[in-house]
Amino acid sequence: MDRPRWFRLQALHRVSVAQLDALANELPDASVWAGALLACEPMKRTSRNPSKKKSLQRLVRTALRCWDTDKGWCAIAELQMRGSPRTLASAKRLARSASWRRRSLGLYIASQLTQRKGASSSEYAVEETHKLLLDGLHDQHLDVVRAAVSGLGHRPHPSALADLVRWSAHPHTSLRWNVAVTLGRYEDPIAIEALLRLAVDPDDAVRDWATFGLGSLQSADTPEIRAALWRNLDDQDADVRGEALVGLAVRHDERAVDHLVEHLGPQCLVYDLDAAQALAVPRLLSPLQAIAGALKDEDKEGYWFGRLQAAIEACRTESCDS
Known part of the structure; x- marks a missing residue:
């Protein structure tokens, strides 16, 4: 997991x-x-x-x-x-x-x-x-x-935002990481601009949290955010890729559906299942059910299995309603 x-x-x-x-x-x-x-x-x-x-x-x-x-x-x-x-x-x-x-x-x-x-x-x-x-x-x-x-x-305090953005360019990775975590709580255009920059940071953990902030914490849905998420779906780091996928899914980007149809399988991650639940489209029901059907009894427990069940239920409900 x-x-x-x-x-x-x-x-x-x-x-x-x-x-x-x-x-x-x-x-x-x-x-x-x-x-x-x-x-x-x-x-x-x-x-x-x-x-x-x-x-x-x-x-x-x-x-x-x-x-x-x-x-x-x-x-x-x-x-x-x-x-x-x-x-x-x-x-x-x-x-x-x-x-x-x-x-x-x-x-x-x-x-x-x-x-x-x-x-x-x-x-x-x-x-x-x-x-x-x-x-x-x-x-x-x-x-x-x-x-x-x-x-x-x-x-959060609005007076902090200018300094937070300034610190987002600091040479120390640890501070940029802290800023990436924090800026997700600030729904402001300059906070989003800083997160977009941090989403291409050289450090994996900084990119991870910046992508999480853009994709899951920010409610804004702009072409720039979608472009950043789509780019990070091809990142070298698995967590960055996962957060990018979830961010696209909560915005109901059709490219996320195509990606999941291609990648859903027994080794899929919680990111994939969270994205499938957020999308809740009938196209994903069959591959999700195939994963569930291939599981051994000892695999039918725990957090990952719970997320699989939630994704199946979301897609099944949408399938019945459509």
């Missing part, structure tokens, strides 16, 4: 930290994925999270001492869920520190600061955390800027 798309979509739908950690361990550059996506959307915390019992000061120490590790990110995740005047004051102090790591931590806390209300939670101190994040865009240290860019993907 093409795990990056599963990981990306589940993160956007708030999976638990336990699920995220389990999947991150199966991915290359696990700490990069876990860190970036823990800072991608507010996560539900599991009752088994040991960080819940730690004091604010101890969580801060753990986050700093275990920087960029699973343990450190779990401490940050717990800090983000403790929205209160005290936690906000701590984030502000950290953001003013002479240490780049402390400043980064302050921004990571601010980026998703939420307050628990029973089983649910709500954003906390949005206006004040926006100010911290916007100021962070002008920091002298790259890692602090990355934290600010990441945070402004969770808490």
